[in-house]
Amino acid sequence: MQTDLVAALDIGGTKIAGGLVDGRGTILVRAQRPTPAQEDGDTVMRAVEEVIGELAASPLWGRARAIGIGSAGPVDASAGTVSPVNVPGWRGFPLVERVRAAAGDLPVTLIGDGVAITAAEHWQGAARGHDNALCMVVSTGVGGGLVLDGRLRPGPTGNAGHIGHISVDLDGDPCPCGSRGCVERLASGPNIARRALENGWRPGPDGDDSAVAVAAAARAGDPVAVASFERAAQALAAAIASAASLMEIDIAVIGGGVGTAGEVLFGPLRKILDEYATLSFVRRLTVVPARMGTDAGLVGAAAAVLAGGAAAAGV
C-alpha cells in the first residue's frame, strides 16, 4: 500500500475532520465540518457525508484504498456501530455501513478515538519504538489506547485502553459513569478546576476558571492550584502504575489539554509514579507528553488501517 492512500475520519463531539493520508502519515487533502451534535442521527451523518464528498472531489480520491475511522466512544467495532456520549442522536448508529455506502464500498476500519491517537503516537510520536505503551488523552474526559508486543491492540470492540474509568479510589466520589473514584473524576480538566474552586482558588480578572487557568496559577505558585494538579497527578500515577503491573507497558504518553500543562503536571506525576510503580518489572516505566498535536486523530485512523492492527470492523 506504499503509494496508495487512506481516507481517514476523526469524529468528535465538536468537529468531524477528514483527510487523505499517505503511507508516511502526511495529510494531503483535508475537509472538516462542525458536528451538529444535538441534531438527529441522520443530520449528523449528513455532515460526515459532506466531509467524505469533499474528499471524494479531490483528484487524489482514486488512490484511496480504505477508510479508517476514529470516533468518540463508546464504539463497537465488532458491530460497526458508535454511541458517542456527546452525540445523543447516535446510539448504536451503524456508522461503518453508512460510511461504506457513502464512500463507494471501500473497506472501513473503526476504532475509538483514544485508540486512534495511540496509533498515531506509536507510528510517529512519543511512543515510537516502544513495543508496550499506554497513550492517554486527558482533557474534558480521560481516554486512551494500548500498544502491546509492538502492535496496536484495540480489543474486540475497539475500546481497549479506556483508563479514564478505572477506579483508583474504590470508596471515592461517584462518577457519572456509575462507578466510583474513577481516574476521570480525579484528573480531568473540569475536575482539576472544580477541586481548585472548592478549595478556595479564584480566577483572575478575565474570569477564566478552566484547568488552563488553574495551571497558570500553579505555575505562579498558588498552593491550592498546585495541590489540585498534584491530586490529578496522584490519580494518573496510580492508574499508570496499575496498567504497567497488568500489561508490562514501559511508557505512558499523555496528551489532551491537561497533558499540555507541562511541569505543573509532569513534575509531581514522575515523583508520585515512583511511589506506586514498585514492582521490579515496572521500575523502568516512564511518562512523557504526547507529540502528535491536533492531527493525531486523523493520522491515527490512517495508521490503524495501514498497520492492519484494528479490530473486527474491517468490513
Next chain:
Amino acid sequence: MQTDLVAALDIGGTKIAGGLVDGRGTILVRAQRPTPAQEDGDTVMRAVEEVIGELAASPLWGRARAIGIGSAGPVDASAGTVSPVNVPGWRGFPLVERVRAAAGDLPVTLIGDGVAITAAEHWQGAARGHDNALCMVVSTGVGGGLVLDGRLRPGPTGNAGHIGHISVDLDGDPCPCGSRGCVERLASGPNIARRALENGWRPGPDGDDSAVAVAAAARAGDPVAVASFERAAQALAAAIASAASLMEIDIAVIGGGVGTAGEVLFGPLRKILDEYATLSFVRRLTVVPARMGTDAGLVGAAAAVLAGGAAAAGV
C-alpha cells in the same frame, strides 16, 4: 509436537514439582521435592536438579522436546532469571541457564506462576474458549495472568497480569510492596483474616484464625466474617473492572485458597462487579472459580511451551 512431551516445572516457595506432560495436558510422570526455601541458592537449585533427574530417569524422557518453567515471581523471562519473594537465596538467579544445563540442553521457556496457571485455565479450564481473560490466584498473595486476542500474553518479562499490586485505594494502607491500597492488601487470605480479627471476629475452639475459618464463619452468618469477605470482594471487583476497561477481558477466573471460598466470595463479588463495570463494552464481564486445581502450575508450564505463547526466554 503432537506425540512429543514437555518437561514441566512448577517452582514455588513450598514445593518444586515436575512432570512429563503430553499434548493433551496429561501428566505421565511426576516428581516432587520440598523447596529448601531458606537455604542458599545452590541448595535450592539442587532440589530442582533432583526433580529433573527423577524425570530424566523415566523411559519417556527421550520424548521430551522442551522444558517449561512456571516460577514464583518476580521472574525476568527476558534475562532468564528469577527472584522469588519467598526464596531469598535466589535473587536474579539464572534459572533458565541452570535448568538447561541440567536437562541436556533442551530449550527452556520461563514464565511467572500466575501466567502458568492462566495458560492452564485457558487450555483446559474455566477460561477455555475465551479469547480475552484474566486468571487470578488469590491466596497468601494475589497474582494472575492474561489471555489477549486468544493467546497467552506473558509480557516482556513474563509477569503480565500482576493484579495483586494494582492500587484500588490510592490513599489506602501501605502495602509491603511499597505502594498503597493494593488489591493484595485488601483481598489476600491473610488480610481477610486480619481484618476479621481486627473487627472482633474470634476463632472457634480449634484456634484456626485463617481465611478458611473466616469463610466458614461467614457461611454460618457471622456478620464480621461476612463483611471481611465483602470488602475483599469489593477490592477484587474494582480491580477486575479496571482490567476489563483497560483490556476488554470478558471473563475473570479466580483460583487459590480464597477462590475456593464459594458463594461467600462470589456472591458479593458478582453483585459489586456490576457497580464498577459500568461501561457498555465491559457489561458482559463474568467472574467464575478456577477449575484446574493443584496441577494447574505444571499443566500451564507445559501449555506455555506448546502454545509458543511465552516470553523471550525460550532459549
